[in-house]
Amino acid sequence: MPDTPFLFVDVDRLDRNLTAMADWAERHGIRLRPHAKTHKCAEIARRQLEAGAVGLSVATIGEAEIFAELGVDDLFIAYPLWLSENKARRLRALAGRVQLAVGADSVAGVRRLADAIGDTTATVLIEVDSGMHRSGLPAGNVVEVATAARDSGLTVAGVFTFPGHGYGPGSARSDAAAQEAQALGSAAEALRANGFDITVVSGGSTPTVQFADPGVVTELRPGVYPFYDAQQLELGSCGIDDVALAAISTVVSAAGPRIVLDAGSKVLGADRPAWTTGFGRLADHLDARIVSLSEHHAVVEFPPGTAIPTLGDVVRVIPNHVCNAVNLVDDLYAGTAPDGDLETWQVIARGANS
Numbered sequence: 470m471p472d473t474p475f476l477f478v479d480v481d482r483l484d485r486n487l488t489a490m491a492d493w494a495e496r497h498g499i500r501l502r503p504h505a506k507t508h509k510c511a512e513i514a515r516r517q518l519e520a521g522a523v524g525l526s527v528a529t530i531g532e533a534e535i536f537a538e539l540g541v542d543d544l545f546i547a548y549p550l551w552l553s554e555n556k557a558r559r560l561r562a563l564a565g566r567v568q569l570a571v572g573a574d575s576v577a578g579v580r581r582l583a584d585a586i587g588d589t590t591a592t593v594l595i596e597v598d599s600g601m602h603r604s605g606l607p608a609g610n611v612v613e614v615a616t617a618a619r620d621s622g623l624t625v626a627g628v629f630t631f632p633g634h635g636y637g638p639g640s641a642r643s644d645a646a647a648q649e650a651q652a653l654g655s656a657a658e659a660l661r662a663n664g665f666d667i668t669v670v671s672g673g674s675t676p677t678v679q680f681a682d683p684g685v686v687t688e689l690r691p692g693v694y695p696f697y698d699a700q701q702l703e704l705g706s707c708g709i710d711d712v713a714l715a716a717i718s719t720v721v722s723a724a725g726p727r728i729v730l731d732a733g734s735k736v737l738g739a740d741r742p743a744w745t746t747g748f749g750r751l752a753d754h755l756d757a758r759i760v761s762l763s764e765h766h767a768v769v770e771f772p773p774g775t776a777i778p779t780l781g782d783v784v785r786v787i788p789n790h791v792c793n794a795v796n797l798v799d800d801l802y803a804g805t806a807p808d809g810d811l812e813t814w815q816v817i818a819r820g821a822n823s
Contacts, residue, residue, distance in 0.1 A: 474732035482713035504692030509818035531821030557585035583621030599652035627669030646680030715785035738793030
């Protein structure tokens with residue numbers, strides 16, 4: 470077993486998760502285009518494509534370049550790119566190698582895109598704000614941007630959104646999916662009414678997938694589902710037996726109902742939304758809570774009367790946000806048990822942030 474802390478991938482659970490999502494998409498007649506920013510890993514990308522994904526979503530040109538090198542030939546950069554001269558050069562080269570779609574949410578942005586890729590086969594998807602209030606346009610404004618794209622020589626293939634406000638307790642998941650369907654449906658209808666022959670209506674996130682409207686969306690882009698994480702566990706979008714990634718960590722200090730692990734924020738990431746109950750969960754001690762993180766320490770408290778790991782014990786920690794945890798390591802260790810035979814899977818797109 471590698472020295473702790475390290476990230477372990479349970480391959481049996483991983484493959485089960487990939488198959489389940491692909492089967493769900495196929496049953497509902499929706500194309501699956503997973504977001505590779507979660508895993509950044511060749512072995513998992515190949516598994517997703519073999520399971521039925523039509524291509525991959527990525528967040529940056531750098532991620533797209535890396536997966537194109539692997540032979541992935543259908544990529545969507547799901548981000549409103551603002552191109553520097555160097556990014557324009559890189560994007561043009563990429564568009565000459567793969568079937569490429571890129572995001573946009575402004576007239577100035579699409580005009581800048583047109584200068585870079587106007588005479589390639591790359592297409593544009595207009596981003597719609599479905600309630601997260603990050604990037605994206607109100608549905609009523611998409612025609613203006615799509616028209617500017619078309620007038621600049623670009624092909625508008627459709628619309629997309631990210632229902633990230635589905636990351637919340639209660640009815641947030643279903644509410645966000647309903648708002649996704651309303652925003653995407655309205656935007657798609659407006660574009661079609663103005664002569665755009667759109668083929669892609671793209672949405673989805675891991676917590677909202679099961680509530681997606683197949684009468685509206687043609688494509689979904691969940692990212693976290695290969696692994697799941699402590700956020701998904703608390704949201705109810707997975708069960709404990711679905712969680713396929715854990716930080717394997719050693720107890721380095723113990724006193725009373727409190728222990729300290731060697732997996733801190735530099736392994737787990739520091740995300741803690743207000744609605745979560747801690748900085749992650751212990752897979753085999755779900756009643757415990759990670760109450761604080763330092764760079765190399767995780768402080769865990771246990772309720773009275775529960776069994777508490779002792780010095781030197783090795784435990785499995787489920788990160789709150791698996792995307793951040795994966796981006797903090799060079800390699801994942803994959804197998805059926807953390808102390809068994811393990812393969813080393815390189816996180817090839819780590820740091821590809823531009």
